[in-house]
Amino acid sequence: MNCLKLKIGIIGAGRIGRLHAENIATNIREVEVKSIADIYMNESLEKWAYSIGINHVYKDHRKIIEDREIDAVLICSPTDTHSKFIIEAAQAGKHIFCEKPIDFDVKRIEEALNAVEKAKVKLQIGFNRRFDHNFKRIKEHIENGKIGDVHILRITSRDPAPPPIEYVRVSGGIFLDMTIHDFDMARYLTGSEVVEVYAIGETLIDPSIKQYDDVDTAIVTLKFENGAIGTIDNSRKAVYGYDQRVEVFGSKGCLIVGNDKPSTVEIYSEDWVYSEKPKYFFLERYRESYIDEIRSFIDAILEDREPEVTGLDGLKPVLIGLAAKKSLETGMPVKVERV
Amino acid sequence: MNCLKLKIGIIGAGRIGRLHAENIATNIREVEVKSIADIYMNESLEKWAYSIGINHVYKDHRKIIEDREIDAVLICSPTDTHSKFIIEAAQAGKHIFCEKPIDFDVKRIEEALNAVEKAKVKLQIGFNRRFDHNFKRIKEHIENGKIGDVHILRITSRDPAPPPIEYVRVSGGIFLDMTIHDFDMARYLTGSEVVEVYAIGETLIDPSIKQYDDVDTAIVTLKFENGAIGTIDNSRKAVYGYDQRVEVFGSKGCLIVGNDKPSTVEIYSEDWVYSEKPKYFFLERYRESYIDEIRSFIDAILEDREPEVTGLDGLKPVLIGLAAKKSLETGMPVKVERV
Amino acid sequence: MNCLKLKIGIIGAGRIGRLHAENIATNIREVEVKSIADIYMNESLEKWAYSIGINHVYKDHRKIIEDREIDAVLICSPTDTHSKFIIEAAQAGKHIFCEKPIDFDVKRIEEALNAVEKAKVKLQIGFNRRFDHNFKRIKEHIENGKIGDVHILRITSRDPAPPPIEYVRVSGGIFLDMTIHDFDMARYLTGSEVVEVYAIGETLIDPSIKQYDDVDTAIVTLKFENGAIGTIDNSRKAVYGYDQRVEVFGSKGCLIVGNDKPSTVEIYSEDWVYSEKPKYFFLERYRESYIDEIRSFIDAILEDREPEVTGLDGLKPVLIGLAAKKSLETGMPVKVERV
Amino acid sequence: MNCLKLKIGIIGAGRIGRLHAENIATNIREVEVKSIADIYMNESLEKWAYSIGINHVYKDHRKIIEDREIDAVLICSPTDTHSKFIIEAAQAGKHIFCEKPIDFDVKRIEEALNAVEKAKVKLQIGFNRRFDHNFKRIKEHIENGKIGDVHILRITSRDPAPPPIEYVRVSGGIFLDMTIHDFDMARYLTGSEVVEVYAIGETLIDPSIKQYDDVDTAIVTLKFENGAIGTIDNSRKAVYGYDQRVEVFGSKGCLIVGNDKPSTVEIYSEDWVYSEKPKYFFLERYRESYIDEIRSFIDAILEDREPEVTGLDGLKPVLIGLAAKKSLETGMPVKVERV
Structure with missing residues (x-):
């Protein structure tokens, strides 16, 4: 296969962000995790990132949003940042996988969903079960x-x-x-x-x-x-x-x-x-469900179909x-x- | 063993009344079902009663209530007769096993329980489970x-x-x-x-x-x-x-x-x-629980202890x-x- | 029902003989256990027999074999007496239920089966499982x-x-x-x-x-x-x-x-x-299987069909x-x- | 971690050889599959090998045996080649993981085990269960x-x-x-x-x-x-x-x-x-057991201990x-x- 891999950036390198990164590295060949950002990025996290083949490591998530090569982002940061990051990513034309819940505030969720709709990007919510x-x-x-x-x-x-x-x-x-x-x-x-x-x-x-x-x-x-x-x-x-x-x-x-x-x-x-x-x-x-939800997200992008867990499913x-x-x-x- | 058997009368010969009668006949040796009464008593019911050794068959439950030989009654008639029969049996000094529920009317239940308390007889409610x-x-x-x-x-x-x-x-x-x-x-x-x-x-x-x-x-x-x-x-x-x-x-x-x-x-x-x-x-x-609840009722009488399912448990x-x-x-x- | 009950005699009042007697008394209405014989018959066994309605109690099993009223015998004595008792019972025209094994000696088993065949009585072996x-x-x-x-x-x-x-x-x-x-x-x-x-x-x-x-x-x-x-x-x-x-x-x-x-x-x-x-x-x-095997034996007699466990099944x-x-x-x- | 990875060569690219290769690629980070050999090596197998990061692909297994960089070989070829390849690998000082059975001929198994003992290399047999x-x-x-x-x-x-x-x-x-x-x-x-x-x-x-x-x-x-x-x-x-x-x-x-x-x-x-x-x-x-047996083999090498499934366990x-x-x-x- 000669086609390029889908390039992904992960925002948030906590437990769930790292889990997705490792799952992709070992199980999803058609995807490359190009970069990861975490406001608390440190040396040990950097080492971990390099060890699984993530070559770009940032504190500032904007570096990922602004990277033209990035096709999709996984938002794994704290809940109160989700809707903001969804809007930014949507406006930058990235497809979005966001951990649950989108937000505790319904209005902010609706703003995020509107941004996604306007940008016509995919949004999948992390209801892995x-x-x-x-x-x-x-x-x-x-x-x-x-x-x-x-x-x-x-x-x-x-x-x-x-x-x-x-x-x-x-x-x-x-x-x-x-x-x-x-x-x-x-x-x-x-x-x-x-x-x-x-x-x-x-x-x-x-x-x-x-x-x-x-x-x-x-x-x-x-x-x-x-x-x-x-x-x-x-x-x-x-x-x-x-x-x-x-x-x-x-x-x-x-x-x-x-x-x-x-x-x-x-x-x-x-x-x-x-x-x-x-x-x-x-x-x-x-364990398996975390791998499968990402696989499903990737397939939704590649096949240009609605994600299995939509923004409304998040709201x-x-x-x-x-x-x-x-x-x-x-x-x-x-x-x-x-x- | 030379002692006399406990003598019981059953009021109501519907499905549950007959079930208790047969269970006692085949499983509880220390008890004799002396009589059974049912307002709809008929020839076929009579035959059934004789076949399992019940020798007295009535339409009128008072025949049982008034029988001095009877130690205890099982009330298996329709719910709306329960409290009335409990009161009558208590006043006659009989111990009482009554099918659930005692009544739908709380006041009538309380009257029945009062009569039982006054007469100092045993009352067990048929919560067989x-x-x-x-x-x-x-x-x-x-x-x-x-x-x-x-x-x-x-x-x-x-x-x-x-x-x-x-x-x-x-x-x-x-x-x-x-x-x-x-x-x-x-x-x-x-x-x-x-x-x-x-x-x-x-x-x-x-x-x-x-x-x-x-x-x-x-x-x-x-x-x-x-x-x-x-x-x-x-x-x-x-x-x-x-x-x-x-x-x-x-x-x-x-x-x-x-x-x-x-x-x-x-x-x-x-x-x-x-x-x-x-x-x-x-x-x-x-099946077994119906036998065991009657056995427990009989034991409560013989050992003069509180029944395992009391009147309050019925209310x-x-x-x-x-x-x-x-x-x-x-x-x-x-x-x-x-x- | 006016018809007479099938009359049965039990040879051997050990654990299994008593079990069958009690099972019949409490569960099989169409049968009356008329008599029981045991070479070690004693007062306590006699009391037990009377308590479940067996009115004839013997030391000598011949009393049962020779009783014209007896329709069938249950042989529950030690194994080394089985074939002898089968032959005696068959010759007396009784139907036979015999505990397993018939014998350890094949020739004696064959003699017993021959006697049964000649007498055209039923023989069921006690493979209760x-x-x-x-x-x-x-x-x-x-x-x-x-x-x-x-x-x-x-x-x-x-x-x-x-x-x-x-x-x-x-x-x-x-x-x-x-x-x-x-x-x-x-x-x-x-x-x-x-x-x-x-x-x-x-x-x-x-x-x-x-x-x-x-x-x-x-x-x-x-x-x-x-x-x-x-x-x-x-x-x-x-x-x-x-x-x-x-x-x-x-x-x-x-x-x-x-x-x-x-x-x-x-x-x-x-x-x-x-x-x-x-x-x-x-x-x-x-427990249930012991009741059901006797019920099946009784049915084989009443319906005049081959028992579910034949003499050959015993051999x-x-x-x-x-x-x-x-x-x-x-x-x-x-x-x-x-x- | 700066230390070099253990380098492995796989002999035989049939179902089980490919399985081990993929398991190592995705699950065992401390190992690199450097090369794979199969007498029927072809273009499609080569593509598969490259896709999972195996950079050297041969028809002749000797290329692996003679490679000084190779620490251990996995023998996944047909049974009749096992003992021969074990001997060659042992003589070249490689640790050996060999699929079961070693051979159908006891003498040949013993020769293989002798060669292993003489060379003081590890030998683990593929009893994955x-x-x-x-x-x-x-x-x-x-x-x-x-x-x-x-x-x-x-x-x-x-x-x-x-x-x-x-x-x-x-x-x-x-x-x-x-x-x-x-x-x-x-x-x-x-x-x-x-x-x-x-x-x-x-x-x-x-x-x-x-x-x-x-x-x-x-x-x-x-x-x-x-x-x-x-x-x-x-x-x-x-x-x-x-x-x-x-x-x-x-x-x-x-x-x-x-x-x-x-x-x-x-x-x-x-x-x-x-x-x-x-x-x-x-x-x-x-599935998991195939990964775990290789992990155990690698650990036996790294910790210089006896493999969990020895040559004798193969014989x-x-x-x-x-x-x-x-x-x-x-x-x-x-x-x-x-x-």
């Missing part, structure tokens, strides 16, 4: 009519350990930080919009987060446009690991997807049968999350804002 | 501290097929007829009272039940006194059979209990791995069910009435 | 062609604890006492005869059984008439309980059946996921067991004797 | 005493489809081609040597392989030095995919490891519960396979030759 082998399979079965009409959606989504308290402070709260993935999954699987939510929550794990009006244990009830209903339960701390299960019940059957386990070994002993806990960490559980879960937040505050069900 | 081998095991593990403090309770409870529409009309609605078992399970497993509920529901299976302001698909969110939260999802029609699962998540782990299956056979074929559906029918799934789920009903009507969360 | 819900299901799937032609049969059959050493002494050895059930299962499931066996075994659990030339851990390889091959593995001591699994692999798929468990509860904890061990004891695991596994024994002794594969 | 996440875990549990002493080993190993008939012709037969992996697993898991085998087999899938005196369905019984016994069953065609299961039963418990599945999705329908078949293809199932399964072959021919158990 849509690319998980388990959830992808469920989605296919629903679309193939395996369970008829969807009646009830159940999502269990629990983290192995709560994030640092400093993170909680700026995370936007559990519904915009953690449940947002479940809201996306809810829309993705049912193929319908959430119209109303009711949220309850408690601080059962770490009382210190109460100061930020946040909770660590929550249940959110959902009403969908198509008549289906749903329930999500979240905890910031499942001692047995990362618990990610989904169940979709319909008129013709039920789809249930459990956790992946590190091995299938069972130990039959005098007292119990032991088997392994779910994979502990999200990077382990969703909607924020609206649901904001409604859930309001519901928790008021103790009342809250309608999700329309766009 | 507490005696199911799976749920009993979960309860033990919770009490032994296996999962620490309870944070989240999830109940899935789905029937294989909706009841006849005439039954729906008088059933008191899905929350008092079907979910009431789940409300009891919620109290039983958490060991805490439900203080507030929020219910949503839809008519996705059979629109004809709308005329009775009932739904066939529902989600109820629960807040418990001890801070735990819970969610119940119900459907009147799971095509794959009777779906009865519970999950209790706590600070130290999670308990999950699935359905019983008729066999453990798996078929590995060219396209799928096939295994059996859950047991289809509640009498099949809960509380009705209060939760009434709150859920009001929540569905008003679209608002509703506090459960205190007693 | 054929009536187990799991194995019955597998058999149906095989007959319905779900896995095509059978290629490989795998049986795992392990006891929770070795029998007392005095029992080992007279048991006929592991192949005639324990594996005999698996040989029957092999014939039942494949629908083909075993033509050659090769057996290896070791004394890994209790060296004291070596004095009786027996082993406690064994693997038997089978060649079937239809070309299929099979392997059985046995242990006298599985610390995790009674382990009874079967796998049948064929040209179109594979059937796998696992153990029954007391509950479906799983405990997710910080270190492992715990679930329950298989049912520990054969009476617990095969064949003994021939296989004797071949396995010889193989263990000689270290060579051994052909199974034809009849 | 030892590096499989499931089997590795079982091994750890055994070594940690989780099941006490090993009594019974059961291996099920079935391919999804038979190899081409031309391959069967030169494969050495099912025991040296397919079961050899199971023989290795048997030694690896029990930590004991196989001293005697008994093999039976049939041609149930494709009669045409009979011309090569081969079978497609087989059971092999094993006796181990430490008293344990084992059974392996093989089929060339499991319609449901690649079936790789192991069970190790011991004095304190039992370890069971099942197949990996593409997803955990279950579909509950009106007739069955459907779940996915095992992964279909060995490259898919054992022993061939001896067992030859004994199994002889057993099938003679119909008798055969002792495994000692070395």
